Amino acid sequence: MRKYRHVLSLSLCILILVSLFSSLASANTFTAFEDWAADYDTYKNDSRQIALSPGSDESEMGFAWLSSPLDLNPAFKYSSDKNLKNAKRAEVATSLTPIGQLSNKVNLKGLKKGSVYYYSYTIEGVWSEAYSFKTGAGDNFKALLVADSQIGRSGDERDDEVLCRDSFGWNNTLEVALGSFPDTDFILSAGDQVESAYSNDQYNLFFAPATLRSIPVAAALGNHDFYFPLYKYRFNNPNEFEGELIESPAGSGFWFTRGQALFIVIDSNIPFPLRQEKLIEDAVKANPNALWRIVMMHHSIYGAYGGEARTDNLWRFYAPIFDRTEIDLVLSGHDHAHCRTLPIKGGKVVDYGQGTVYLSANSSSGSKFGREPAETPWYAAGCTQPKAACFSLLGFEEGKITINSYRADSMERIDEELVLEKTAPSPELKQLTPFERFLESIFTFLMVMKASIKV
Ligand SMILES: [Fe+2]
Ligand SMILES: [Fe+2]
Numbered sequence: 001m002r003k004y005r006h007v008l009s010l011s012l013c014i015l016i017l018v019s020l021f022s023s024l025a026s027a028n029t030f031t032a033f034e035d036w037a038a039d040y041d042t043y044k045n046d047s048r049q050i051a052l053s054p055g056s057d058e059s060e061m062g063f064a065w066l067s068s069p070l071d072l073n074p075a076f077k078y079s080s081d082k083n084l085k086n087a088k089r090a091e092v093a094t095s096l097t098p099i100g101q102l103s104n105k106v107n108l109k110g111l112k113k114g115s116v117y118y119y120s121y122t123i124e125g126v127w128s129e130a131y132s133f134k135t136g137a138g139d140n141f142k143a144l145l146v147a148d149s150q151i152g153r154s155g156d157e158r159d160d161e162v163l164c165r166d167s168f169g170w171n172n173t174l175e176v177a178l179g180s181f182p183d184t185d186f187i188l189s190a191g192d193q194v195e196s197a198y199s200n201d202q203y204n205l206f207f208a209p210a211t212l213r214s215i216p217v218a219a220a221l222g223n224h225d226f227y228f229p230l231y232k233y234r235f236n237n238p239n240e241f242e243g244e245l246i247e248s249p250a251g252s253g254f255w256f257t258r259g260q261a262l263f264i265v266i267d268s269n270i271p272f273p274l275r276q277e278k279l280i281e282d283a284v285k286a287n288p289n290a291l292w293r294i295v296m297m298h299h300s301i302y303g304a305y306g307g308e309a310r311t312d313n314l315w316r317f318y319a320p321i322f323d324r325t326e327i328d329l330v331l332s333g334h335d336h337a338h339c340r341t342l343p344i345k346g347g348k349v350v351d352y353g354q355g356t357v358y359l360s361a362n363s364s365s366g367s368k369f370g371r372e373p374a375e376t377p378w379y380a381a382g383c384t385q386p387k388a389a390c391f392s393l394l395g396f397e398e399g400k401i402t403i404n405s406y407r408a409d410s411m412e413r414i415d416e417e418l419v420l421e422k423t424a425p426s427p428e429l430k431q432l433t434p435f436e437r438f439l440e441s442i443f444t445f446l447m448v449m450k451a452s453i454k455v
Pocket of ligand 2: 334
């Protein structure tokens with residue numbers, strides 16, 4: 001009997017040691033800088049890495065990749081079988097980019113909710129390995145908020161050391177965030193993905209992280225992305241707003257839904273926000289039952305460095321629009337500093353549920369950090385500059401969004417947890433008549449002129 005007990009204790013000890021070692025091993029699977037640097041040239045020169053974009057809802061997924069102009073027959077297949085048995089072919093739409101490469105796009109529709117799919121695409125006629133992605137399951141999902149990965153910002157962007165360091169930082173943040181929250185459904189990137197909108201190398205490095213073969217990215221146009229059209233060839237956004245009036249060279253906004261949430265991604269670069277207002281209205285009208293109205297835009301109007309104190313005056317344009325359209329949450333970047341506000345409506349702090357919460361994310365790669373906020377703005381709930389690459393995780397459950405923000409080097413929280421709760425969708429929007437819209441434009445124009453003269 002004693003012998004039996006000894007054998008049992010020894011087995012238990014071995015089991016504990018094995019599980020301890022395996023958990024340590026799995027916690028330590030991040031790519032080391034030396035390994036990233038060893039493959040850097042491949043990452044920088046490879047435009048063929050495929051990118052996923054969220055579809056209009058859980059039943060769709062978008063894909064985009066570049067190929068040589070001699071690659072005449074790009075193909076894509078997918079299946080629910082990991083060996084791609086009985087794979088279906090999807091139609092590939094091809095267009096010529098300004099850099100001479102082809103942009104190939106695929107839109108999958110009719111996917112089953114909460115399912116894993118496998119896919120492969122051709123690179124110069126050869127099928128890639130099979131990658132997987134999962135579709136959203138419903139009301140419960142997680143989204144990762146990042147901003148200003150801005151590959152090439154930490155120094156001279158022509159310097160390979162700079163690009164290598166920034167892209168390593170970006171990859172590391174994704175590995176830490178997605179390693180900590182492996183059930184994340186998609187990534188929200190609040191703009192400035194690259195330092196220079198015309199640099200295909202920088203886009204190659206943005207898309208280099210292996211995790212991006214399986215997780216879609218919804219990206220806003222930053223002031224470093226909007227002025228050259230590469231963005232629109234490298235992302236395949238759903239429900240793109242076919243521009244009225246002025247449109248950025250890289251495209252315009254789009255929207256999609258997940259569970260109870262409507263995400264509206266607007267372009268805050270063209271200082272003529274009324275067309276962005278139209279996009280918000282159209283998106284809300286198309287999704288009247290969405291419980292949450294969430295906007296993502298690059299510029300933070302209530303960020304770490306003061307709303308009204310800002311000289312760009314963007315808050316004058318956008319705050320009244322968000323008030324009128326009853327946006328629950330606005331996600332931004334641009335300041336390269338973390339800032340979460342109390343709910344704001346009509347230029348005042350109001351109770352939760354009565355106004356818009358603004359959340360600006362710090363740099364996700366560490367390529368540039370804004371200065372320490374000099375004083376706390378009147379609307380601040382948590383504004384900080386931790387001088388470390390950061391990300392926020394948005395957890396969605398029925399009637400609830402839980403937001404936590406972390407520094408990627410230590411997984412320490414940089415802000416308190418915020419829980420937003422809501423039981424019913426906001427009331428239907430009152431559509432403005434063309435005359436009311438005209439009056440609004442004049443009023444906005446005069447208000448901005450007045451502010452500009454004062455500044
Ligand atoms: Fe920016
Ligand atoms: Fe930036």
